[in-house]
Amino acid sequence: MSLITSVLVRGINNLSDARYCAGMGADYLTFNLDPALPNHLAPEAVKELGGWVAGIKLVGEFSTLPAAEINAIARDCGLSYVLLTRIRPKEELAGLELPVLQLMNWIPDMLPEDVDMRFKQLKGHVAGFVLPTIPPQPLTGVQLAHLTEQARTYSIWLAAGFATGKLRDLLNTVQPAGIVLEGGDEIKPGLRDFSEMEAVFEELED
Structure with missing residues (x-):
């Protein structure tokens, strides 16, 4: 399936999700490879x-492991990117062998200049920012305009839930680097409910 934007799916932990998302046209599949993360997977499973x-880029999600261990796991698993759940010093980022995606939380009451500072401090050290947390309230006009400005300067992946109406309208306005979806658990081996994910993929179909 051809999609109108890039899709990154986090938390892949089973074959049903991996094959379904790949078949629907996702570009990135993310696996929790850090023991500090819930439902983490062993490198052998990944x-x-x-x-x-x-044809899918594999991404390892990491929290507390040091750079040397991340690099070793990345090589072992054939990863294309690493996704970090916490902000690290630039020295640590420089020690990573693969391009870095940085997880960022949407904080609605942060001042715009503070939000910009978070991006500016990491620009040049990360390949993009992943915002998987859905805003608790619909974006105001000011927030939407500011997010649009940020997406012009930085590579930003947004949770599909940022759209309160049609997802295509959000994509046309903000023009993010892509959309973030969340994987889930199988009901039983080989059985998985993809209804919510399918609705998003259908909206993104070219």
Whole structure:
């Protein structure tokens, strides 16, 4: 399936999700590879899941592991990117061998200049920013305008829930680098409810 924007799916932990998302046109599949993260997977499991999908960039999500361990796991699993759940010093970022995506939380009451500072401090050290947290309230006109400005300067992936109406309208206005979806658990091996995810993929179909 051809999509109108890039899609990154976090938290892949089963073959059903991996094959479904790959077949629907997702570009990035993210796996929790840090023991500090919930439902983390062993590198062997990620290599097995990755072997079932082709043409997809595999991303490892990490929290507290040091750069040297992240690099070793990334090489072992054949990752294309690492996704960091916490902001690290520039020295640590420089020690990572793969391009870095940085997880950022949407904080509605932050001052615009403070939000911009978070991006500016990391620009040049990360390949993009992933905002998977859905705003608790619909974006105001000012917030939407500010987010649009940010997306012109930085590569930003937004949760599909940022759209309160049609997802295509959000994409046309903000023009983010892509959309973030969340994987889930199988009901039982080989059985998974994809209804919510399918609705988003249908909206993104070219």
